[in-house]
Amino acid sequence: MQRMRDEMRLRIQPERFHAIALCAVASILCGSAAARAEDASSWRDIETKYIFGFTTGSGIGLEGEKEFTIDTIGRFGKRDGRYEATETKYEFEFTPSQFIQIEFGALGSNHDIRGVTGLDDRNQVAATGAFAELRYLAIERTSNNPLSVTLGIEPTVRLTDETSGMRVRNYEFETTVNADLELMKNRLFAGFNLLYEPEVTWTPTGDVQREATAGVSGALSLRIASNVVVGGEVWYLRHYDAADLSAFTGDAVMLGPTLFVRFTPKMFMTAAWNSQVWGREVGNSLPLNLAEFQRHRAKLKFAWEF
Amino acid sequence: MVVMMRKLALAALFAVAMLPVSPSLAQQATEIHVTYSKGQFQPSQVSAPADKPITFRVKNLDAKAMEFESTSLRVEKVVAANSEGIINVRALKPGRYEFYDDFNAAARGALIVQ
Numbered sequence: 239m240q241r242m243r244d245e246m247r248l249r250i251q252p253e254r255f256h257a258i259a260l261c262a263v264a265s266i267l268c269g270s271a272a273a274r275a276e277d278a279s280s281w282r283d284i285e286t287k288y289i290f291g292f293t294t295g296s297g298i299g300l301e302g303e304k305e306f307t308i309d310t311i312g313r314f315g316k317r318d319g320r321y322e323a324t325e326t327k328y329e330f331e332f333t334p335s336q337f338i339q340i341e342f343g344a345l346g347s348n349h350d351i352r353g354v355t356g357l358d359d360r361n362q363v364a365a366t367g368a369f370a371e372l373r374y375l376a377i378e379r380t381s382n383n384p385l386s387v388t389l390g391i392e393p394t395v396r397l398t399d400e401t402s403g404m405r406v407r408n409y410e411f412e413t414t415v416n417a418d419l420e421l422m423k424n425r426l427f428a429g430f431n432l433l434y435e436p437e438v439t440w441t442p443t444g445d446v447q448r449e450a451t452a453g454v455s456g457a458l459s460l461r462i463a464s465n466v467v468v469g470g471e472v473w474y475l476r477h478y479d480a481a482d483l484s485a486f487t488g489d490a491v492m493l494g495p496t497l498f499v500r501f502t503p504k505m506f507m508t509a510a511w512n513s514q515v516w517g518r519e520v521g522n523s524l525p526l527n528l529a530e531f532q533r534h535r536a537k538l539k540f541a542w543e544f
Numbered sequence: 545m546v547v548m549m550r551k552l553a554l555a556a557l558f559a560v561a562m563l564p565v566s567p568s569l570a571q572q573a574t575e576i577h578v579t580y581s582k583g584q585f586q587p588s589q590v591s592a593p594a595d596k597p598i599t600f601r602v603k604n605l606d607a608k609a610m611e612f613e614s615t616s617l618r619v620e621k622v623v624a625a626n627s628e629g630i631i632n633v634r635a636l637k638p639g640r641y642e643f644y645d646d647f648n649a650a651a652r653g654a655l656i657v658q
Contacts, residue, residue, distance in 0.1 A: 282615065282642065282644060283614075283616050283642060284615065285615055297615075298616070299618070299619055300615070300618050300620040301619050301620070302619065302620050302621060303620055326625075337634075359635075378637075381639035381641075383637070421552065480557070503646050
């Protein structure tokens with residue numbers, strides 16, 4: 239009976255996601271009309287780091303600024319059964335100079351897995367690990383140069399596997415290039431990311447798994463009011479069973495809408511939804527890559543500056 | 545693998561440490577004096593030469609605190625009532641850089657670098 243309910247959920251979900259995507263497109267169209275009506279020249283400059291969803295903008299904050307954020311990423315849907323996993327970052331972020339931003343914090347996770355081939359059933363909440371991030375602004379935007387580029391590294395230690403929820407020892411070293419372009423002053427922005435994320439995992443049985451994810455993204459965000467930005471992004475991700483990108487196992491394309499809202503000068507939120515629209519697994523002719531990636535992913539982040 | 549990751553992390557930290565992280569101390573900074581009174585900057589537009597560090601001296605004459613802030617200058621500083629705040633800014637490329645009081649949406653100014 240439960241299995242039937244799960245199958246029904248999986249059939250219903252894509253329609254719900256299409257409805258969400260349509261709502262997002264409608265809000266962008268309505269928003270662009272509203273944006274045309276409002277005078278953007280009176281708006282303050284915007285910090286671009288969080289306006290592109292999963293794609294990270296080049297902004298590094300302001301020297302002297304400190305921020306506490308709660309950043310949750312959810313991953314939903316595998317080939318069969320029920321799969322819901324979230325990972326939350328409890329993060330402290332500060333900008334000690336006009337070129338560097340530093341972040342660090344703790345990770346918590348939740349796994350609700352039932353009847354997924356290759357994964358143990360699990361329903362757990364766990365303290366997962368810790369991370370730190372260093373970002374360096376390499377190219378800065380000026381009123382004469384619309385391009386801004388930031389380089390980032392993010393080492394992470396996990397005691398719970400991101401995908402399965404199993405107890406492991408996992409070390410990840412994410413490296414990114416975050417770039418954005420101001421296409422229309424204060425109004426329209428394009429964001430681009432390059433990602434290389436090698437990791438190594440020791441399982442309870444003593445096995446060592448080495449893998450890497452590489453990716454590229456593009457995003458477009460429109461500021462429809464002084465405190466609201468809407469947009470869309472696309473990610474192309476590749477997975478390898480080796481850190482040197484020598485053992486390709488599959489790839490996927492994720493696509494979806496993004497939203498940024500600043501509630502007060504010192505508080506904002508960002509949200510994004512990505513659905514896998516294309517994917518392939520090496521050795522599997524079925525559509526989509528649901529072995530290394532998920533059917534959908536969501537991001538919800540709240541930040542308080544002080 | 546762990547050793548390789550440690551080496552990579554150390555190399556990255558070393559490389560970042562070699563990069564410019566603060567306004568150049570070797571060059572004499574251009575001083576800009578701005579007063580903040582009745583919720584407005586005076587003057588509201590200031591100028592400075594390009595490629596030289598800048599020091600803002602912001603005198604808050606109002607009876608409540610203000611926050612001098614600028615996204616493009618990448619600085620923020622709370623200046624208490626009836627006191628002066630000093631904000632150091634890196635050497636800048638030519639262009640227009642807006643600043644404002646984060647506690648008062650109406651208070652805005654601009655730095656023109658040429």
